[in-house]
Amino acid sequence: MSMDLELQDLRVLITAGTKGIGQATVELFRQLGARVITTARVRPESLPEESFVAADLATLDGCTAVVDAVKRRLGGVDVIVHVLGGSSAPAGGFAALDESEWHKELSLNLFPAVRLDRALLPGMIAQGSGVIIHVTSIQHQLPLPESTTAYAAAKAALSTYSKSLSKEVTPKGVRVVRVSPGWVETEAAVALAERLAEQTGTDYEGGKQIIMKSLGGIPLGRPSRPVEVANLIAFLASPRAAAITGTEYVIDGGTIPTA
Template structure:
């Protein structure tokens, strides 16, 4: 399928590994002009495609916004993949001020700050697409370990919906993609660690994770490439009338309509 992305100027945050790296690879295959960012550049990624920045900071977001304008002259598509959680297990009592601020700094504020910096250019040209990568955790939080992360992603989702209502009439589409468990490098490492603790193999470790999520009807996590495929489609002209909505890719994990 030709996604009609050739020549589009695309910023992808969190493109150094996992789903973000898969998104970068797919947009490049489709002929887009890609710029991505993370704290450190992967050796396999050409220097001209990358800007090193800490997006949890105001200065880091400003650095990326300036690089977009200087290197690409603006942007047609923004894909906010950056996110994650470093909060400890232990429920609400384990989450102090620092832990809460870290989750918001990583999962909410980069999108808010970069949109604020780059949206005026999209509005001036009368078109653009913003994809916010949320998470099924906003609907299915795990109290033991993901309360702050889930809350930050819920805030991102609400922000995204409100933004779509404001800017869609001016030609800028805003869409959310909500993954469940993705089999990234970090997920593989977690499954292997759980497997070792439980005295089982990698597949057994995967079953432990799926059990913690309440089961995945499909029987497996999504792959980074599958998530990238969905993101590329909703960002493409083929999805030209889609805005303000959220697409879940979780193998059926969320058990409600």
């Protein structure tokens, strides 16, 4: 990105920073001069220990470990980017979602953001500045009943929580924004397309077409790339977006058919 986003030396926490959107966001913020800590359950060798916290954010203990590390290593935080999310729920519609599956979806897609915000927001409010970005999903508007009901519901809860939080803390100097990706060509998405291709006797491009068709089509003709989502996140986190708060930015290649 050629525009100076003025992110130099900002203290940034990015969750789920070892793959996909999270990894692209970590790399971009570092290129732009930010001081970044990221998290996942296992540290890849490419990330230095001082900028990584191994933690399971689906647990209260994992969130506590990350908060402690942020305060100890950075002395606080200026930007939080909540990328963590995903689904392990089985296909089969609502009947396949027992109590355990619902809890897993909420524990991964909602509670980590709530817990980390609750612990780190007081410091942002005290300094009179900060940005929180919640990565939601177009699934909360376009759920797929066969397989994403619980995930979509959890992301809808995250979006509503984010909007409410923005109304409360924006007057105190903290902006809260949502980024809502559609289908993104992450490692997991590639694996899914390859699996569908094998099952249907087609190639990778054919597998991608199957996924796009299931979404009702993507006018752009392809999924978004992780770095494209990271570019949007970096802009929204920057002083260039100082008047933007409380809104949700969709990046889906035109998948959602309404304005």
